[in-house]
Amino acid sequence: MILAPLLAPHPPLAQDLLQARGGPSASHPLGTDDLGRDVLSRLLYGGRPALLGVGVAVSVYIILGMSLGILAGYLQGWTDRVIVAVMDVMLSVPVVILMLAVLAIFSQSNVAAMLTLGFLSAAGLARIIRSSCIALREELFVDAARVSGLSAARIMARHIFPGLVGLLLVQVCLFSGIALMVQTGLGFLGLATPAPAPSWGGMVGEASQVMEQSPSLLLISGGLIGLMSLAFGLLGDGLRDLNQDRKRGTGGRLRRPVPVAVAKDTAEGSDTPQDTGVLAVRDYSVAFATEQGPRTVVDSVSFTVSGGEIFGLVGESGSGKTVTGLSLLGLLAPGGTVTGGTAWLAGRRITGLPERELQRIRGREIALVSQEPMVALDPYFTIGSQLGEVIRRIGDVPDGKDSVRLRIRDLLTSVHLRDPDDIARRHPHELSGGMLQRVAIAMALAGSPKVLIADEPTTALDVTVQAGILDLLRSLRDERGMAIILITHDLGVVADTCDRAIVMEKGRIVEEGTVEDIFYRPEHSYTKKLIDSTPNIARTEGRIA
Structure with a gap:
């Protein structure tokens, strides 16, 4: 209708009573009205x-x-x-x-x-x-x-x-x-x-x-x-x-996480851990509010993770291993409270920090890789767009599209994804589960964290893809000297990947030691049952395969 002056064969108000109510013709393609005005012209202007x-x-x-x-x-x-x-x-x-x-x-x-x-x-x-x-x-x-x-x-x-x-x-x-x-x-x-x-x-x-x-x-x-x-x-x-x-490919939903509520007595105590380690947790307890009162799900847990170490948190579903990891990031679900103990990250007490301080730590000091990357990635944006947003916020790169683009390429390359430029242009639903997990790991690495918490990173993947993800975690540990906390219920993954591990049952640590000690010299009956119930663990020539 903007082009009406160019398309209209006649002025819209021009009358010719001799042509009134005329039918279609070369001069008037749609005919004329009762005053002889061209119908086509009036339709074009009337729009x-x-x-x-x-x-x-x-x-x-x-x-x-x-x-x-x-x-x-x-x-x-x-x-x-x-x-x-x-x-x-x-x-x-x-x-x-x-x-x-x-x-x-x-x-x-x-x-x-x-x-x-x-x-x-x-x-x-x-x-x-x-x-x-x-x-x-x-x-x-x-x-x-x-x-x-x-x-x-x-x-x-x-x-x-x-x-x-x-x-x-x-x-x-x-x-x-x-x-x-x-x-x-x-x-x-x-x-x-x-x-x-x-x-x-x-x-x-x-x-x-x-x-x-x-x-x-x-x-x-x-x-x-x-x-x-x-x-x-x-x-x-x-x-x-x-x-x-x-x-297409939108993930599921869970309840909204909230900042961790911390009991008053946990905020008090030493600002320095008793021993060295990039992450130290002492007498750590977590409870959730219920109608019957607080229910403790993690009870007096203590462990230390050194730099360059892959540390396993092992246990069946409901043992408290994931709650332990999420609480360190301040991501407990509604009703969750740290009721006792303290955690230190690189010598700094992180238990009881306000939400603003936790936001500065997340991604830069300690990062999380969830077990279902599809539900954590926004299906409406490309991989490059989402990585770019993380990089601009916590990646400490110079301003400018070129710098961000180069950082995206480096991160995708670091997690062994071929053709990173093509991956960056794709949406989450266009990638396989293994590729998405690698993208999630790349996002976690954007801020160069000291500690990476990998929560069941291979659970939703097939065996061959699992092996690739575990190899990637080992290579990242070797290249960056980063500590990795691997949360899993799969003892085969622990045997293949971890240096040390703790075994949790009902929120308590029942066994702790090197992988060799746990598998060859288990002391607790629960650990022995876990090993016996895992058919893919075999002992070959004194080593775990």
């Missing part, structure tokens, strides 16, 4: 106010609806209550009556009328966006962004909004059809775009008066409006399907 009105209404609808919906759904609390109350008021206002009042006040202004429509209709979009945002904020990749210390505004813009794009496209296209019908309806009534200025609604009104003499006029103008409304709906379906294909 301007129609589509302008739709554009104005849709712009307000998107900006206001998305803003209110995301703010209410993500921030919740009093913000949610205030916004929901405002939306209730907006939905209770009769739209048509208010639009007629606006037209009377603003001298038949098409823009003012459609602004009103977009403003009042935005409440419906905000409700839909709010509901989806509440669910999306619990995804693990949002948790990871929050734990990394990203501001709420950045999380909403970069991690929440992309997840709502598909839903937004459908709603916007549906609303565009509604806005078109409202605008043309106003034109039919002679409002918003008064005659003789051409408008689609006005042309329908004019054609309805001569429909017995020239029914084709009503068919042309009304048919165009119907086709445009249908096109908006089909466009929404197509864009939604395209967006779904792009983001």
